[in-house]
Amino acid sequence: xxxxxxxxxxxxxxxxxxxxxxxxxxxxxxxxxxxxxxxxxxxxxxxxxxxxxxxxxxxxxxxxxxxxxxxxxxxxxxxxxxxxxxxxxxxxxxxxxxxxxxxxxxxxxxxxxxxxxxxxxxxxxxxxxxxxxxxxxxxxxxxxxxxxxxxxxxxxxxxxxxxxxxxxxxxxxxxxxxxxxxxxxxxxxxxxxxxxxxxxxxxxxxxxxxxxxxxxxxxxxxxxxxxxxxxxxxxxxxxxxxxxxxxxxxxxxxxxxxxxxxxxxxxxxxxxxxxxxxxxxxxxxxxxxxxxxxxxxxxxxxxxxxxxxxxxxxxxxxxxxxxxxxxxxxxxxxxxxxxxxxxxxxxxxxxxxxxxxxxxxxxxxxxxxxxxxxxxxxxxxxxxxxxxxxxxxxxxxxxxxxxxxxxxxxxxxxxxxxxxxxxxxxxxxxxxxxxxxxxxxxxxxxxxxxxxxxxxxxxxxxxxxxxxxxxx
RNA sequence: GGUGGGUUGGCGGAGAGGUUACGCACCGGAUUGCAAAUCCGUGAAGACCGGUUCGAUUCCGGUACCCACCUCCA
Numbered sequence: 393x394x395x396x397x398x399x400x401x402x403x404x405x406x407x408x409x410x411x412x413x414x415x416x417x418x419x420x421x422x423x424x425x426x427x428x429x430x431x432x433x434x435x436x437x438x439x440x441x442x443x444x445x446x447x448x449x450x451x452x453x454x455x456x457x458x459x460x461x462x463x464x465x466x467x468x469x470x471x472x473x474x475x476x477x478x479x480x481x482x483x484x485x486x487x488x489x490x491x492x493x494x495x496x497x498x499x500x501x502x503x504x505x506x507x508x509x510x511x512x513x514x515x516x517x518x519x520x521x522x523x524x525x526x527x528x529x530x531x532x533x534x535x536x537x538x539x540x541x542x543x544x545x546x547x548x549x550x551x552x553x554x555x556x557x558x559x560x561x562x563x564x565x566x567x568x569x570x571x572x573x574x575x576x577x578x579x580x581x582x583x584x585x586x587x588x589x590x591x592x593x594x595x596x597x598x599x600x601x602x603x604x605x606x607x608x609x610x611x612x613x614x615x616x617x618x619x620x621x622x623x624x625x626x627x628x629x630x631x632x633x634x635x636x637x638x639x640x641x642x643x644x645x646x647x648x649x650x651x652x653x654x655x656x657x658x659x660x661x662x663x664x665x666x667x668x669x670x671x672x673x674x675x676x677x678x679x680x681x682x683x684x685x686x687x688x689x690x691x692x693x694x695x696x697x698x699x700x701x702x703x704x705x706x707x708x709x710x711x712x713x714x715x716x717x718x719x720x721x722x723x724x725x726x727x728x729x730x731x732x733x734x735x736x737x738x739x740x741x742x743x744x745x746x747x748x749x750x751x752x753x754x755x756x757x758x759x760x761x762x763x764x765x766x767x768x769x770x771x772x773x774x775x776x777x778x779x780x781x782x783x784x785x786x787x788x789x790x791x792x793x794x795x796x797x798x799x800x801x802x803x804x805x806x807x808x809x810x811x812x813x814x815x816x817x818x819x820x821x822x823x824x825x826x827x828x829x830x831x832x833x834x835x836x837x838x839x840x841x842x843x844x845x846x847x848x849x850x851x852x853x854x855x856x857x858x859x860x861x862x863x864x
Numbered sequence: 865g866g867u868g869g870g871u872u873g874g875c876g877g878a879g880a881g882g883u884u885a886c887g888c889a890c891c892g893g894a895u896u897g898c899a900a901a902u903c904c905g906u907g908a909a910g911a912c913c914g915g916u917u918c919g920a921u922u923c924c925g926g927u928a929c930c931c932a933c934c935u936c937c938a
Contacts, residue, residue: 404868422938430938437938469936557867560933566866567934609936631938636867638937662938663869666931674937701887702877706870707931714876717888724902744878752878756886767903814897823897830899841901850901 394451396746398627399705401635401659402559406748409658411626417452418625419445420617420656422634423461423516426497427469430504431679432695432710433631433665433672439696439788440662440704440749441629442510446786447745450737459513460620462613463501465494466519466606471595490596494518504682507692509788515620519612523598526607526615529649530587530600538648541602542578544590550583553644559659560636585641587611610641617656618646628656635661666709691797693789694718700751700787723852725758725790726798728765728777735778737786745786758784803838803849805864810840811847829863836860 396409411417421441424434441461448457474489482489502512519526530546533539538552550556550564557563568582575582586608591597597604617625623646630639639659646655664671672679685695697718702708738761744753761780765773784790810829817823830840837855841848 401868424938425936433938435938440938560867562867562934632868633933633937636933637935664932664938669931671932672938675935679937706877709876711876713888717876721887747879750878752886756878759886763903769903818897821897827898834900839901840899842899843896843901848901852901 394742394746396447396451397748398658398660399748400657401661404561407658409626411452412624412657414452415456417448417457418621419448419457419459419627419629420613420621420625421459421461421513421628422613422630422638423463424501425464425467425469426494426501427467427473428497429681429683430501431672431681432667432685433679435505435508435682435695436665436699436704436708437629437631437662438505438510439508439699441660442508442788443700443745443749443751444627444629444660445511445513446788447742447749450742450786451746458515458621460515460517460617461513462616463494463498463516463518464609464612465490465498466596466612467609470494470497475594486594487596494520500683504686507686508682508696509692509791509794511788517616517620519607519616522612522615522619523607525619526611527588527598527600529615529618529645530607530611532649533587533645536648538644539587540580544603544605545578545586546588546602547579547584548587548641548644549580550585550644551581553648555647556583556644557640559640559643562636585610585637587645610638611645613638614642614645614649617642618650623650623653623655625656627658627660629660629662632661632663635659662704663707666707669709671707672710690715691719691722691794693722693791693794693797696788697722700789701755703752704749721759722789723798723850725762725780725784726795727850728762729781729784729790732774732777732781734782734785735775737783738779741783741786751787754783754787758787798851803851803860806833806838806860807847807849809864810842810849814842814847832859832863836863 397406398409399406419441421437424430445457445459470490470493473493474486477489477493478486484492530539533548534541534546537549539546539548557567564581564583588600588602588605588607588611590603590605595606597606617628628639643655647653666672667678667680670676670678682695686692694715698710698714699708701714701718738757740757741754744750744757747753758780761776761783765776765780781790810826810833813826813829817826833840833849836857836859837852838860839850839852841850
């Protein structure tokens with residue numbers, strides 16, 4: 393069996409991966425808050441952990457991996473949108489408008505992530521479906537003396553958990569010293585965080601032992617991972633910005649609620665996405681959505697390729713140049729594997745991925761496999777093509793159904809015309825008409841390939857079918 | 865201020881204590897009516913200063929610079 397090694401944030405080192413149960417490997421990844429379209433930064437963990445999911449399925453078997461990615465559908469930004477719609481005269485109660493907003497956002501999220509070739513996780517729980525489990529967990533923390541109620545809030549007492557700060561390598565005292573936020577006066581300790589907060593009539597709320605209210609942000613992941621994966625599971629993933637406070641708080645809650653359990657054994661964090669060298673973030677306002685990129689003509693497969701070509705633990709700069717290169721490579725690989733059937737993936741590709749998801753290493757191997765096929769045009773390379781195809785598909789690339797962008801339109805009539813003009817020109821020695829048509833085709837983004845064997849037209853980067861109409 | 869990470873050839877971007885990463889670009893060749901595409905091939909690196917070593921870009925220490933987290937964020 394392939395030996396998987398993963399970098400564990402908790403130990404700050406690469407460790408050999410051994411699941412609790414190889415017949416039931418369990419992975420939890422923090423999903424989106426569904427208040428708006430996913431931006432490109434949101435897509436990075438999706439692609440990274442989708443690749444991990446694919447690797448785990450390859451190694452342990454498709455039916456032996458449980459992957460949970462939540463939807464956070466309790467959030468003040470969602471409430472704000474619903475309230476704005478309500479005030480603008482939208483039909484329905486506030487609750488219905490909230491539900492409408494989260495439903496439409498989840499629909500967008502699915503469409504956008506599908507476009508990136510991400511498999512749907514085994515479970516996609518919504519926070520609102522687990523309120524009861526959260527209340528039960530909070531009550532347990534209160535009973536054990538890890539949480540306290542004050543002014544309608546329930547707060548986690550960080551001093552009751554000695555390991556608080558271990559994941560992110562900081563101590564409670566250091567954090568207080570550097571704190572930049574105003575501390576609510578009712579907190580026992582500045583770092584105590586909210587498990588439950590009161591809701592007034594204008595906000596969604598649920599009845600609880602502490603009155604009508606709603607959960608804090610962190611408790612949902614603890615409750616849902618417990619319900620769906622158990623008190624101890626294998627891998628917990630998310631963006632590095634979640635390491636503190638979100639994941640630190642999850643650990644505190646879960647370990648205190650379920651003493652003796654491991655919670656997540658391996659913690660994996662992807663680095664941030666940069667645009668123009670700056671972190672893409674809401675506060676900087678420099679983010680753009682996956683949908684915008686797709687609509688600009690960047691295929692999902694191209695976006696995925698770019699993401700996988702930088703290691704997940706390094707910042708990745710999104711550039712148009714990388715997308716251009718990715719598109720060219722994918723076109724090449726697609727043409728090499730056209731008509732091939734996927735066989736087993738190449739062992740070196742698997743090994744590269746198994747080494748802490750070394751996407752760039754896997755890509756290098758794919759290039760080598762492609763070169764072996766391309767440099768043997770006299771052979772049919774049935775086996776090699778099948779291996780290349782299966783290997784790329786392990787990365788979520790060259791999947792059938794993802795390649796519509798590379799299919800293009802029917803260029804055969806233009807090829808026929810160009811062939812006729814060329815044959816006439818060969819006789820007359822006047823190549824001007826041929827060159828004119830060729831130039832027009834190139835202008836429309838078509839690659840013009842002429843050889844002794846004939847003429848071949850292939851859509852290239854920047855292909856624009858609209859410019860072809862007048863050429864026939 | 866605290867914590868963590870980074871610095872590789874023109875650009876992007878990996879692994880490994882000693883042997884070509886890889887891709888793009890460039891250059892040379894094949895091919896082509898000319899091109900394009902494709903194929904073949906060459907060159908090019910490891911921020912700085914020390915240490916360990918027969919040997920370090922790779923390990924250790926220091927310096928400089930960059931970035932992130934400590935506030936909603938993937």
